Structure formats: structure tokens, C-alpha cells
Amino acid sequence: MTDILFPQGGTLALRARVLSYEVQHLDPRQTPAARFIEDGLVVVRDGSIEAVGEAGDLLPTLSPDLSVTDYRPFLLTAGFIDPHLHMPQTQVIASYGTELMEWLAKYTFPEESRYSDPAVADAAAQFLLHELLRNGTTTAVAFCTSHPQSAESFFAESARLGLRMIGGKVMMDRNAPPALTDTPERAHDETLALVQRWHGAGRLEVALSPRFAPTSSEAQLEVAGALAEAHPDMAIQTHLSENLGEIAFVKELFPWAEDYTAVYERYGLVRRRALFGHCIHLSERERAALADHQATAVFCPTSNLFLGSGLFDRDAALAAGLRMGLATDIGGGTSYSMLQTAGEGYKVLALRGQRLPGHAAFYMMTAGNADAIGFGHRIGQVAPGFEADLTLLDARATPALRQRAERIETLEEELFALATLGDDRCVVATYAAGRRLHARGVSEPPPLAHGGLAGPSS
Numbered sequence: 001m002t003d004i005l006f007p008q009g010g011t012l013a014l015r016a017r018v019l020s021y022e023v024q025h026l027d028p029r030q031t032p033a034a035r036f037i038e039d040g041l042v043v044v045r046d047g048s049i050e051a052v053g054e055a056g057d058l059l060p061t062l063s064p065d066l067s068v069t070d071y072r073p074f075l076l077t078a079g080f081i082d083p084h085l086h087m088p089q090t091q092v093i094a095s096y097g098t099e100l101m102e103w104l105a106k107y108t109f110p111e112e113s114r115y116s117d118p119a120v121a122d123a124a125a126q127f128l129l130h131e132l133l134r135n136g137t138t139t140a141v142a143f144c145t146s147h148p149q150s151a152e153s154f155f156a157e158s159a160r161l162g163l164r165m166i167g168g169k170v171m172m173d174r175n176a177p178p179a180l181t182d183t184p185e186r187a188h189d190e191t192l193a194l195v196q197r198w199h200g201a202g203r204l205e206v207a208l209s210p211r212f213a214p215t216s217s218e219a220q221l222e223v224a225g226a227l228a229e230a231h232p233d234m235a236i237q238t239h240l241s242e243n244l245g246e247i248a249f250v251k252e253l254f255p256w257a258e259d260y261t262a263v264y265e266r267y268g269l270v271r272r273r274a275l276f277g278h279c280i281h282l283s284e285r286e287r288a289a290l291a292d293h294q295a296t297a298v299f300c301p302t303s304n305l306f307l308g309s310g311l312f313d314r315d316a317a318l319a320a321g322l323r324m325g326l327a328t329d330i331g332g333g334t335s336y337s338m339l340q341t342a343g344e345g346y347k348v349l350a351l352r353g354q355r356l357p358g359h360a361a362f363y364m365m366t367a368g369n370a371d372a373i374g375f376g377h378r379i380g381q382v383a384p385g386f387e388a389d390l391t392l393l394d395a396r397a398t399p400a401l402r403q404r405a406e407r408i409e410t411l412e413e414e415l416f417a418l419a420t421l422g423d424d425r426c427v428v429a430t431y432a433a434g435r436r437l438h439a440r441g442v443s444e445p446p447p448l449a450h451g452g453l454a455g456p457s458s
Contacts (some may be wrong), residue, residue, distance in 0.1 A: 009388065009434025013068045015055050016076035016392060018412045019411075020382035021367040026324070028315060029356060032363040035382075036411060041068070042076060044388040047162075047433035049236075052441050053383055066164035071392050075414075077362065078380050079138025079389035080338040081369035082328050084237070084277045084298045086143045087128050087154050087167070088112045088121075089331030100243035100307050103332065113179040115145040121153035128330075129157050129165075133438040134336045135428040136391035141237055141275060141354075141373055142167040143209055146182050148190045148406045151206075154199045162202070162433045164379060164387065166235050168209030169194055173220045184220040191227060195234075201388075203433065207275075213250050213263045225267035235273045235374060238264070240297075241286070242278035243309045261286040270295050273374040277329065278303075279317070280310040287320035297322050300329035301345040307332055315354050317429060325372035326364040338365045339422035346420065358415025392428040393418060394440075401426070 018040030019034055043062070051058055059068070070400040088111060102271035114120045121144075132140055144150035144167055151169040156358050158165040171187040172180065182190070191208065195266040199206040208231075210216045210224045230234060241247055241260050250260050257263045261282070264270050272294040272347075279297035290297060299312045318323055327333070328341050335341060342361035370380025379387050395414050396402045404417050418426060 009044060009047060009431070009436075011043075011045045011066060012434060013058075013066055014071060014076060014390070014392075015043070015068050016040060016042070016063045016071040016074050018042060018052060018076045018382055019362065020052075020078060022381060023367050023371045023376040024363075026296050026318060026360060026363065028360070030317065031357065031359045031412070034359055034363075037114065039072070040076070040392070042382060042388075044431075044434040047388055049382065049384055049386050049388050051384055053282070071428065075393045075395060076307040076382065077391050077393065077434065078366040078370075078382050078386075078432060079391045080136045080365045081373065081380060082132065082137050082140040082338060083275055083325035083373050084300060084327035085140055085330040085333070085370050088115050088124055088143075088145050088150060090124055090128055090131075091331075092329040093334060098307070099245065100309060100332075101245050102330060103247070108331075109177050109180055112145045113177055115150040115383040116147040116179075118149055118153065119152045121147070122157070124150075125153040128154075129161060129163065130438075131336050132433070133161075133245060133430045134427065135339075135424045136393070136430050137336070137338055138389035138391070138430060138432045139370075139373075139375070139379055140166070141207060141235065143170055143211070143237065144168065146170045146172055146180050148194065151194050151198075154202075155194075155204055158204055159202060159358050161437060164203035164375070164389065164432070166205045166237075167286070168207035168237060169226075171208075171210045171220055171224060172215035173217050184217065184223045187220055188223045188227065195231065199234070207235040207237045208269075209236075210238050210269070212246070213260065214246065214253060218254075221263070221269070222269040225269060228268050228271070232271075233273070235275060236269055236271070237275045238277070239262070240279050243279045243307070244281060244306075245370075247281060247331070259283055259286055261289055267287060272455060275325065278309065278312070280304060280312050282313075284317075284320070286318060287322050288388065291321040291323070294323065296325050298325040298327045299373070300327050300333055300347045302334045302341055303329035303332035304348065305344060308332050308392060311348050311351050313352060314349055314356075315352070321349045323372055324364070325369050326361075327369075330386060335423070337423045339419055339426060342419040343421075356419075358412050358417075358419055361419040362415050388431060389433040390431040392430075393422070393426050394428050395422075395426065397422070397426040
């Protein structure tokens with residue numbers, strides 16, 4: 001791996017209302033168990049959380065020269081985690097009027113064909129990561145393009161910012177324009193080169209990234225399976241059962257397969273840390289197979305609504321014991337905000353007669369998504385020993401939220417209002433590895449100061 005310096009913050013203390021969840025089974029009938037401290041203090045040292053507790057208990061233990069950044073009455077949570085998005089699609093968001101397969105051919109593939117150009121890829125990586133930070137997202141799992149340059153740009157900018165990110169060069173050797181197709185051999189060699197350069201470098205990981213079954217030949221899926229076998233702990237990202245036309249196409253291409261999921265099973269791509277975007281039209285057999293192999297189904301509500309793909313069945317997934325994530329799916333998805341994504345997720349589930357309360361939404365955006373991508377032991381919680389990726393939220397950031405706040409009486413109501421009415425304007429600050437990389441109203445990250453970073457008051 002490359003010897004890369006990943007910046008980390010020094011020692012700092014943040015005072016706020018602190019909310020965190022542990023990894024747990026998400027039961028729609030129950031409220032996820034939360035730890036909430038009305039007047040809390042989070043002490044960070046060298047990029048990790050050292051202590052969390054009541055401010056009154058911890059303040060007397062701090063060094064006299066350590067300034068405390070006081071964010072009260074804002075809410076401090078773990079940084080949001082987005083387990084499925086596309087780096088090269090930031091300029092095709094809101095492209096009008098098609099379903100999945102036509103959308104790819106008309107908008108996405110022409111856009112992605114530009115990403116062999118380092119200037120294009122660098123600019124897109126910088127925009128994406130800064131936009132995520134502006135929305136409180138500190139970790140994402142990203143598809144790049146089939147060009148190795150796109151992944152290099154994504155990882156280089158992530159490294160510069162010190163972010164925990166997962167990404168991969170897309171593997172696809174058919175049913176796409178020549179400028180985007182690789183070969184099984186190139187897919188193997190270019191992915192392996194990225195693994196050797198970036199996988200495990202600082203806070204970065206490479207994900208095996210066959211785009212989806214329609215764009216990979218059986219020879220390429222065999223290559224993906226061989227890479228998966230050689231790297232058993234590596235994340236895998238792909239798409240599954242998003243659109244009925246897509247499913248019919250898979251049946252034509254793989255007539256031997258019992259169903260769509262069986263294609264991935266045959267090549268050893270269904271396992272823990274295998275992230276399957278969408279999973280809308282799964283059979284009971286497919287849900288059971290994904291659950292048995294400890295794979296993850298990723299719910300992408302804004303994308304599913306925008307492309308008219310269908311309504312995700314959260315309760316069926318939970319009943320099967322299937323691990324779940326919640327994601328933006330930029331750029332089929334229409335918002336970088338995990339808050340807006342959760343709000344649209346509520347509406348999708350409501351159409352199925354299911355519900356997504358505020359605590360459940362915040363659990364999914366933090367500890368739940370951390371578990372979904374296999375990092376539940378490192379990120380997603382505000383707890384000692386976890387990486388100091390943190391988001392500060394203002395539940396009165398807009399006139400609509402301030403008006404709503406006049407009638408809010410419980411934390412659950414506040415969280416639900418944030419998830420329903422909130423967006424990037426609610427994000428007061430975003431920290432990654434103890435460094436403040438976004439502050440509301442500031443376009444560039446502030447310089448790291450001795451003893452912590454300045455906040456609204458100290």
C-alpha cells in the first residue's frame with residue numbers, strides 16, 4: 001500500500017446534546033435503544049473519541065489549556081454514512097424522464113465516458129466529497145467509472161481530507177459504450193493495482209465493483225469472484241433487482257439462473273460486506289439467500305421514486321433477517337442529504353403500510369449503516385474508541401423547522417422533524433478524524449489550531 005499521511009485532529013472537546021446508538025436489530029415495532037445526553041461532552045484525541053459523558057462530570061478532568069467548543073443547543077451525532085452512490089453522476093442528477101435502462105444509456109454512460117480525463121475526475125471527486133461533508137456525511141461507498149483514473153481521483157481527494165471512504169473502479173465489459181467497457185483481464189489487473197495502492201492506506205478501502213450483471217460477461221464475473229476469494233474481507237458493491245426491465249434482461253443474459261441473485265451467488269459475490277443496491281423486487285428465496293450469506297440490501301428511496309423503479313419492502317427484509325442500509329444513490333438519487341433521504345424513505349415505506357420513526361432513521365444513518373458496510377466497530381457511534389467522525393445538527397435551521405419546533409416536546413419528534421424537513425442547512429459542522437472539515441457559512445475547511453478548532457463559542 002502507499003505510504004500516505006492522513007491528517008488527524010489534535011485534542012479537542014465538544015459540548016453539545018449528544019446522541020448515539022449501538023449496533024442492534026432494527027425492529028419496526030420498537031424504538032432503537034439510544035444514548036442521549038442533554039448536556040454532553042465529547043473529548044477527542046488524535047482522531048479518535050477518548051471520552052463521552054455528562055459535561056458536568058468531564059469538564060473538571062480536562063487540562064486547563066484545552067478550550068471547549070460549545071455547540072449547545074445543537075445536536076451532536078456520529079457522522080452520516082452513505083453506503084451507495086456514484087461519484088461520476090453529480091452532473092446527471094435531475095435528468096428528465098426515463099426509467100433505469102434508458103436513463104443509463106441516455107444520460108449516465110455518456111457522462112461517465114468523460115472520466116478518463118484526470119481534470120474531469122479530480123474536479124468531480126473534490127465536488128462530491130465537499131458536498132457530502134456539507135451534508136454531514138463522513139463516509140460513503142462510491143462507484144467510480146471503469147477508468148482507473150476516476151478511482152485514483154476519488155481516493156487521492158479522500159486521502160487529502162483524511163476521510164474514511166470505500167470506492168471502486170467499475171467492472172463492465174458489455175452492454176455499454178466502447179469508451180466505458182473494459183475486459184475481464186483489465187478489470188482484474190486494474191482493480192488489483194488499486195488494491196495494492198489504496199486498500200488499507202490510512203482510512204481507505206477498495207470495493208470490488210461489478211456494476212451489475214447486465215454489464216458483465218460470465219468471464220468477467222468469474223474474475224470478480226476470483227478477486228473476492230483472494231480478498232475475503234473486501235467490500236463488494238453492485239446492483240440487484242432495481243427495475244423490472246433490468247430483471248427481464250438478466251433472465252435473457254443468464255437463462256440458467258433461478259433468479260437475479262443466483263447470478264451473483266454462482267460467482268461467490270454474495271457474502272458479508274457485499275452491498276446490493278436497491279433490492280426492490282426480490283423473491284422470498286432471494287431475501288433468504290442474501291440473509292444466509294450475511295449480505296446487505298441497500299434502500300435508495302429518492303432514486304427509486306425518481307426513476308419509478310418501485311417501493312422497497314423493509315419489513316420483508318427484516319423478517320428474512322436481511323441486513324439493511326439506507327443510501328442516497330447519487331445521481332439517480334436526487335439529494336446528497338441523508339436527512340432528505342430518510343424523509344423520502346419514510347414516504348416509500350408509508351406507501352407499503354410501514355413506518356420509519358425518527359430514532360429508526362437516525363439509527364440507520366449512523367450505526368446501522370456502519371454495520372451494513374462492515375465498519376460497525378469503528379464508525380457510526382459517539383463512543384470511546386470510535387473514530388471521531390461527527391456531525392452537529394441545528395433542528396431550528398430554517399423558518400419551517402423553527403415554526404415546527406414550537407410544538408416539539410420529545411427527542412423523537414425533533415429527530416423526525418429533522419428527517420422530514422431537514423437538509424444541508426441543518427448541518428452546523430462536520431468533523432472527520434477529529435478535524436472540522438465543514439462549518440456552516442464557511443466555504444473552506446478552517447486551519448487546524450493547537451488544542452482544537454474554533455466553534456461558535458469557546
